[in-house]
Amino acid sequence: MAQKESSLTFTDARALTLIGKPLPTDSFFHRVDTAAFPDVPSNVKHLLTHSAGLALSFETNSTQIAVKWCTDPRGPGNNMTAIAQEGMDLYIKRNGQWQYAGVARPETHDCNEFVVVKNMAPIDKECLLYLPLYDETFSIQIGVDPKARIIAKPNPFKKNILVYGSSIVHGASASRPGLAYPARLSRQTGYNFINLGVSGSAKMEAAVADMIATMPMDAFILDCVPNSSPEQVTERTANLVHTIRARHPDAPIIAIQSIVRDGGNFDESIADRVTAQNENFLREIRQLQHTDKHLYLITAEGLLGDDHEGTTDGTHPNDLGFDRMLQKIRPAVLDILGNYGI
Amino acid sequence: MAQKESSLTFTDARALTLIGKPLPTDSFFHRVDTAAFPDVPSNVKHLLTHSAGLALSFETNSTQIAVKWCTDPRGPGNNMTAIAQEGMDLYIKRNGQWQYAGVARPETHDCNEFVVVKNMAPIDKECLLYLPLYDETFSIQIGVDPKARIIAKPNPFKKNILVYGSSIVHGASASRPGLAYPARLSRQTGYNFINLGVSGSAKMEAAVADMIATMPMDAFILDCVPNSSPEQVTERTANLVHTIRARHPDAPIIAIQSIVRDGGNFDESIADRVTAQNENFLREIRQLQHTDKHLYLITAEGLLGDDHEGTTDGTHPNDLGFDRMLQKIRPAVLDILGNYGI
Numbered sequence: 071m072a073q074k075e076s077s078l079t080f081t082d083a084r085a086l087t088l089i090g091k092p093l094p095t096d097s098f099f100h101r102v103d104t105a106a107f108p109d110v111p112s113n114v115k116h117l118l119t120h121s122a123g124l125a126l127s128f129e130t131n132s133t134q135i136a137v138k139w140c141t142d143p144r145g146p147g148n149n150m151t152a153i154a155q156e157g158m159d160l161y162i163k164r165n166g167q168w169q170y171a172g173v174a175r176p177e178t179h180d181c182n183e184f185v186v187v188k189n190m191a192p193i194d195k196e197c198l199l200y201l202p203l204y205d206e207t208f209s210i211q212i213g214v215d216p217k218a219r220i221i222a223k224p225n226p227f228k229k230n231i232l233v234y235g236s237s238i239v240h241g242a243s244a245s246r247p248g249l250a251y252p253a254r255l256s257r258q259t260g261y262n263f264i265n266l267g268v269s270g271s272a273k274m275e276a277a278v279a280d281m282i283a284t285m286p287m288d289a290f291i292l293d294c295v296p297n298s299s300p301e302q303v304t305e306r307t308a309n310l311v312h313t314i315r316a317r318h319p320d321a322p323i324i325a326i327q328s329i330v331r332d333g334g335n336f337d338e339s340i341a342d343r344v345t346a347q348n349e350n351f352l353r354e355i356r357q358l359q360h361t362d363k364h365l366y367l368i369t370a371e372g373l374l375g376d377d378h379e380g381t382t383d384g385t386h387p388n389d390l391g392f393d394r395m396l397q398k399i400r401p402a403v404l405d406i407l408g409n410y411g412i
Numbered sequence: 413m414a415q416k417e418s419s420l421t422f423t424d425a426r427a428l429t430l431i432g433k434p435l436p437t438d439s440f441f442h443r444v445d446t447a448a449f450p451d452v453p454s455n456v457k458h459l460l461t462h463s464a465g466l467a468l469s470f471e472t473n474s475t476q477i478a479v480k481w482c483t484d485p486r487g488p489g490n491n492m493t494a495i496a497q498e499g500m501d502l503y504i505k506r507n508g509q510w511q512y513a514g515v516a517r518p519e520t521h522d523c524n525e526f527v528v529v530k531n532m533a534p535i536d537k538e539c540l541l542y543l544p545l546y547d548e549t550f551s552i553q554i555g556v557d558p559k560a561r562i563i564a565k566p567n568p569f570k571k572n573i574l575v576y577g578s579s580i581v582h583g584a585s586a587s588r589p590g591l592a593y594p595a596r597l598s599r600q601t602g603y604n605f606i607n608l609g610v611s612g613s614a615k616m617e618a619a620v621a622d623m624i625a626t627m628p629m630d631a632f633i634l635d636c637v638p639n640s641s642p643e644q645v646t647e648r649t650a651n652l653v654h655t656i657r658a659r660h661p662d663a664p665i666i667a668i669q670s671i672v673r674d675g676g677n678f679d680e681s682i683a684d685r686v687t688a689q690n691e692n693f694l695r696e697i698r699q700l701q702h703t704d705k706h707l708y709l710i711t712a713e714g715l716l717g718d719d720h721e722g723t724t725d726g727t728h729p730n731d732l733g734f735d736r737m738l739q740k741i742r743p744a745v746l747d748i749l750g751n752y753g754i
Contacts, residue, residue: 152490170720171678189681245724339531378512382587389732
């Protein structure tokens with residue numbers, strides 16, 4: 071599968087536009103500079119070094135696009151592909167739609183080079199290259215035909231909508247980076263959905279709430295029930311909403327219950343836990359809605375369909391599960407954003 | 413994620429029922445004993461040692477089900493999860509439907525032990541445990557509560573329908589073994605669809621056609637265009653159909669065009685190749701249909717939907733792509749089988 075081309079000219083990613091960050095950073099490939107938020111738990115800080123949801127925006131008339139890149143040498147978990155965890159995928163705009171063009175396959179766990187797509191027409195193409203979901207990215211260079219043009223393009227998506235959540239937001243178990251659900255939502259709607267997924271660690275801690283509140287967002291989606299115990303849901307939901315609300319008095323906040331885990335189809339303990347998480351979240355959100363007119367709830371019903379085939383491991387949606395989630399979440403979110411003129 | 417329980421009693425898989433083989437084998441976990449077919453190409457022989465599509469059928473009243481298993485030490489390709497390649501997933505029948513119950517996560521590439529599900533009601537449960545898709549399986553033991561009963565169950569699926577094809581049939585890039593498309597078709601329809609996917613090697617060789625013709629099938633699905641060059645499609649399709657037909661004069665043979673590869677969205681060379689493969693296949697099948705009344709064709713249109721989000725890498729359907737394929741293939745196949753009283 072190795073594809074290397076000698077006749078390529080490489081451009082450092084830093085010369086292009088990197089979209090998807092909730093705040094500017096000094097470390098180019100980090101989602102957040104957590105040095106500015108010392109009280110954020112260390113595991114959250116670590117996960118914010120992952121390049122989940124980041125994408126390079128550029129235009130080129132090259133007939134081929136290659137990538138040289140280096141990541142942390144860790145390999146994928148058993149519920150994800152290496153392409154998703156430490157690889158990349160490229161979209162090109164055609165007839166106003168972002169369309170899949172190719173993947174960068176990692177053949178080692180640290181530094182790789184791969185021709186993502188070749189044999190293309192030598193016309194200008196607007197490109198989005200999605201970065202590794204579950205790894206820290208150290209460097210990226212984009213290779214094009216020696217005489218081709220490659221230039222930075224602005225962010226193609228409008229407004230900023232934060233999606234704070236668990237591994238499901240982070241991107242497990244999308245089969246490639248561009249299929250993580252915030253990325254799909256952006257391409258489908260034209261809004262800039264920003265991936266603040268922190269796998270296993272979306273526990274609504276006070277310091278994380280404080281950090282989120284500083285982010286210049288037009289709306290907030292809270293999909294953080296799966297990682298919080300039923301007790302944490304009760305103890306922390308109000309603080310998270312109040313903290314965001316204090317800095318964003320009129321921004322819609324859209325809370326989502328946890329998917330009903332297929333791991334609980336027969337394991338009664340898992341089923342009971344999810345039920346308690348979701349009941350407690352519903353109670354908190356309903357209570358908050360008495361005084362907060364800009365707080366919305368999307369319930370768990372039907373998020374993964376009804377055949378129990380929508381997960382990789384009973385917890386993490388596969389691409390089918392994500393598609394079903396978006397069929398429910400997308401119209402609800404678009405409705406709300408439309409009502410706010412966002 | 414390691415889950416080990418000391419209080420388990422283990423039963424060797426050989427005491428249970430292994431379903432999904434096209435022919436009986438001496439090697440318990442192989443799909444075909446290719447020693448009986450010496451002229452089959454060596455790469456096909458090797459791939460038929462993979463346990464793709466095999467599943468253990470048993471019943472137990474245990475509250476937990478664990479697995480100890482060993483596979484070839486190879487790890488997954490970059491477009492698949494370790495769970496799919498060398499892990500397992502369990503389904504339990506409830507209200508007449510097979511429902512996901514848990515996965516066996518490989519934590520090393522050779523021998524592993526994992527509790528697939530626990531905290532279940534202590535009632536009789538009919539189980540199907542799908543074996544690794546892309547690895548040779550050497551041994552499996554099923555762990556249950558010390559006082560629980562575990563017995564072999566018969567094959568729950570009726571009739572035998574062979575699915576001969578490429579990596580797409582073999583199971584790339586389903587996120588777990590039970591989501592390979594022949595397995596999904598069996599659970600959805602109750603028919604026994606048998607996985608004869610041979611990744612990269614479904615080239616309709618004469619020796620493979622001879623082998624397939626010996627298999628005691630009620631129907632045949634040929635999804636073998638993706639691996640055959642346009643020229644091979646023209647040269648070999650008629651021989652494959654004639655060879656099967658000679659031994660199965662009245663069995664429906666259902667030919668499927670290749671999915672239109674998303675890798676060809678911008679790579680004009682890939683797009684041209686798939687077009688040629690499918691045009692040549694269409695021409696061959698239409699020609700054969702003049703004299704073969706039991707030969708059917710399912711065309712490529714819409715097999716992966718229209719948003720180009722249905723693959724992991726531009727070639728291999730992800731679980732969303734497989735779902736879309738089945739929405740077209742399932743009713744077409746059911747229609748044909750119904751007309752034959754199968």
